[in-house]
Amino acid sequence: MTTVIKGGTVVTADLTYKADVLVDGGKIIEIGEGLSGDTVLDATGCYVMPGGIDPHTHLEMPFMGTYSSDDFESGTRAALSGGTTMVVDFVLPSPDQSLLQAMDMWHNKSGRASCDYSYHMAITWWGEQVFDDMKTVVQEKGINSFKHFMAYKGALMVNDDEMYASFQRCAELGALPLVHAENGDVVAELQAKLMAAGNDGPEAHAYSRPPEVEGEATNRAIMIADMAGVPLYVVHTSCEEAHEAIRRARQNGKRVYGEPLIQHLTLDESEYANPDWDHAARRVMSPPFRNKKHQDSLWAGLAAGSLQVVATDHCAFTTEQKRYGVGDFTKIPNGTGGLEDRLPMLWTHGVGTGRLTPNEFVAVTSTNIAKILNCYPKKGAVLVGADADLIVWDPEAEKTIMASKQVSAIDYNVFEGKKVKGLPRYTLTRGFVAVEDGTLKAQEGHGEFVKREPFHAVNKALSTWKELTAPRKVERSGIPASGV
Ligand SMILES: NC(=O)NCCC(=O)O
């Protein structure tokens, strides 16, 4: 049974042209004019684009004494409803747990996914077993990226020596290290100081994580990655200090990627001053929301190419869960949602305002991500042979974001009341029509695990350069006798 998307304009990261797209067996089989198929999807007035890829989600994440409330079932349904057709989640091994066992646990959870998914592996502790498991994870299990938390002291945080060891291992295996870049030691000190002064509300969360802690850690991670000879991906880049470090590194030839979140691009720190405790606590995430100066920096980075992708870090906690932190802001579970709103919000505030072109929109929501994570052109492309993960995007469709109408399992939405213009008319996940005329028809269990190969061209180029410039002993004849 073939499906044809007819009458639309194909928009990719680098081309815009009128064409029909024919799909069969979950793949794109033909692109051209005048195509026909068994099922016809009308794309008149719409853009046909690669489905969104969210490179940063935490579905059913064990964190801060609870679990994030969207799991692979509700989370991937939310994703599809907003035009995202692949999510990349984080496997989080417990202390001393093998990476392989942790990955099995994630596979048990992800069986309910209705769109495709992949994983990053988190390095949450260090030892011989982790060193050995990393090889199996890369060479046999299809994961080529490893996350390092430089914050959350006493929980997920790793120290510089562990990070350097892991980065070197990534270099050997052709993998990509990721960092949550905040100085966890300084954050812990600031948290204690604020609490001691009676500053226990959600606004203190933002005071405990100023841009400097992020800028410092981003610089440090970049230098450590350079010494280890690996590329680096910095997650949830939220401020000019971190962006400046990434920009400077890239200008110096370092292979560093930066990932702003849709929340940081469109919401600001004034949210924490809201007199309603729940309102402010629902927006507690790390790094916190920043001011307009930082937002402008992130938008400029996307346009300039110094920042490459837009994610959500979707980690949704209910109001009840957020209230674990009443009287102690350090106990408010960190995280916000955004999976179903990322594309409409970015289109509205990016393309709708002229800060991004439609092609740049595709690049930062899909194609760049697939390229960096090494699953392009299976994902992130409108090409013959690519997976038919596609959105038929209606630039005129409008809605007001409301928790009461969302797919996500939580009881509020950080974008509540925002008007968006630009929504999926159809969302296809490997050819299956999961959003039809704006109505969600996702199929539980349809999602498949996407294996990603190591040794991206960037890893190869970097290791070639490192080998060429490695320290070499100078062979000398006629060494003088020791002066002792
Ligand atoms: N970002 C956040 O606050 N929660 C999710 C975990 C993380 O990415 O740091």
Ligand SMILES: [Zn+2]
């Ligand atoms: Zn993080």
Ligand SMILES: [Zn+2]
């Ligand atoms: Zn995260």
